[in-house]
Amino acid sequence: MLYTIPDYYKEFRCTADKCEDTCCAGWQIVIDEKSLVNYRKICRKLLVSIVKESDKNSFSKLWKMFTLVNWSEGTFRQDMEKRCAFLNEHNLCDLYIAHGEKSLCKTCKQYPRHVEEFEGVREITLSISCPEVARILMERKTPVTFLSQEKEGEEEYEDFDPFLFSILEDARKEMLIILQNRNLSIRERTLLVLAMAHDMQVRINRQDMFACFQVIEKYCGDKALRFIQKYLQKKETEKQRVSLAKEMFEKLYELELLREEWNVLLQETEALLYVNEKVSYEEIQKEFAKWESENSDIEIHLEQLLVYFLFIYFPGAVYDGEVYAKAQMVVYCVWMIHEFWMARWLKNEKNLELEEMTELLYRFSREVEHSDENLKRLEKMMGFLWLKR
Numbered sequence: 125m126l127y128t129i130p131d132y133y134k135e136f137r138c139t140a141d142k143c144e145d146t147c148c149a150g151w152q153i154v155i156d157e158k159s160l161v162n163y164r165k166i167c168r169k170l171l172v173s174i175v176k177e178s179d180k181n182s183f184s185k186l187w188k189m190f191t192l193v194n195w196s197e198g199t200f201r202q203d204m205e206k207r208c209a210f211l212n213e214h215n216l217c218d219l220y221i222a223h224g225e226k227s228l229c230k231t232c233k234q235y236p237r238h239v240e241e242f243e244g245v246r247e248i249t250l251s252i253s254c255p256e257v258a259r260i261l262m263e264r265k266t267p268v269t270f271l272s273q274e275k276e277g278e279e280e281y282e283d284f285d286p287f288l289f290s291i292l293e294d295a296r297k298e299m300l301i302i303l304q305n306r307n308l309s310i311r312e313r314t315l316l317v318l319a320m321a322h323d324m325q326v327r328i329n330r331q332d333m334f335a336c337f338q339v340i341e342k343y344c345g346d347k348a349l350r351f352i353q354k355y356l357q358k359k360e361t362e363k364q365r366v367s368l369a370k371e372m373f374e375k376l377y378e379l380e381l382l383r384e385e386w387n388v389l390l391q392e393t394e395a396l397l398y399v400n401e402k403v404s405y406e407e408i409q410k411e412f413a414k415w416e417s418e419n420s421d422i423e424i425h426l427e428q429l430l431v432y433f434l435f436i437y438f439p440g441a442v443y444d445g446e447v448y449a450k451a452q453m454v455v456y457c458v459w460m461i462h463e464f465w466m467a468r469w470l471k472n473e474k475n476l477e478l479e480e481m482t483e484l485l486y487r488f489s490r491e492v493e494h495s496d497e498n499l500k501r502l503e504k505m506m507g508f509l510w511l512k513r
């Protein structure tokens with residue numbers, strides 16, 4: 125079995141009670157079967173010690189276990205503010221304190237680790253929905269690398285296409301090289317990746333899988349870059365640009381809403397950028413681009429995000445063949461995060477701190493990445509939006 129992790133994986137330490145937006149609140153935590161069995165065992169043990177030793181401490185622990193676990197739904201109960209019922213006033217987990225790390229359910233043990241599974245391969249990343257992981261990525265200046273290690277264990281999946289998977293791995297490798305080529309502008313890098321995915325999709329649709337290797341090779345050379353540079357010289361009108369950005373942004377309203385505050389952020393961003401009577405979208409964009417070039421490492425942040433999303437989602441095309449939609453979704457996510465940054469900069473009277481960029485990043489990830497339904501809907505929308513143009 126081949127395990128792969130990003131090189132900053134071991135840098136992560138949960139900040140626990142210091143966390144600015146704990147992962148133990150805001151969403152329903154589902155308990156896995158094995159943990160539920162374990163919780164029943166803990167209850168039995170506590171009951172025995174109450175009967176044998178009349179232990180008051182055990183009684184309060186048992187009471188908590190009985191009342192704070194929703195046994196019929198297999199979830200942890202939440203308070204009115206949607207905080208996990210085991211989360212105490214110091215933002216520490218009472219379950220962990222009373223019964224140790226082993227008592228945590230699979231979700232709590234694993235988060236913010238994210239695992240993508242393929243035949244004989246596990247790709248483990250850290251989710252930027254965790255503020256600490258988002259901070260690590262936003263502060264990172266050097267290109268991210270990925271480390272792989274072979275460990276014991278073999279498996280076979282039914283209906284897994286190892287040939288397509290190897291094509292996707294090769295393509296992703298080349299795409300990561302392109303995305304981390306700092307001699308090119310971020311627009312050039314992004315368009316090269318999109319164009320490569322588009323050309324691959326055409327070959328996949330006509331079942332000409334071997335031709336995908338020629339596509340990958342083509343994008344290693346200068347010819348594809350010259351084509352992209354020529355394409356970028358074509359000027360879009362302001363009207364076209366605003367209407368596309370607005371149309372793309374509005375798609376976020378069609379996603380499943382996980383947190384109420386997200387809607388507020390969407391409306392605020394929309395009002396600031398697309399229906400602003402005081403200043404046009406084009407002017408905002410121009411001024412923000414100028415501010416970014418003078419005040420932030422924007423191209424580096426965008427590169428890290430593109431690499432993050434592409435690494436996680438692109439190989440998933442082995443299950444549905446949707447190479448182009450995956451690449452579009454990656455670009456869309458990073459584009460929208462950038463729109464949120466731009467709106468916040470405007471709201472702050474043309475200033476934006478790294479902490480705020482980080483906050484908007486993890487909020488976006490929580491809303492979009494933490495719902496399989498949202499990821500599916502987004503991918504579907506991609507085909508619709510790009511084909512229309």
Ligand code: SF4
Nearest residue numbers: 138139143147254256
């Ligand atoms: S969000 Fe991240 S840093 Fe915060 S409590 Fe959860 S794992 Fe720890």
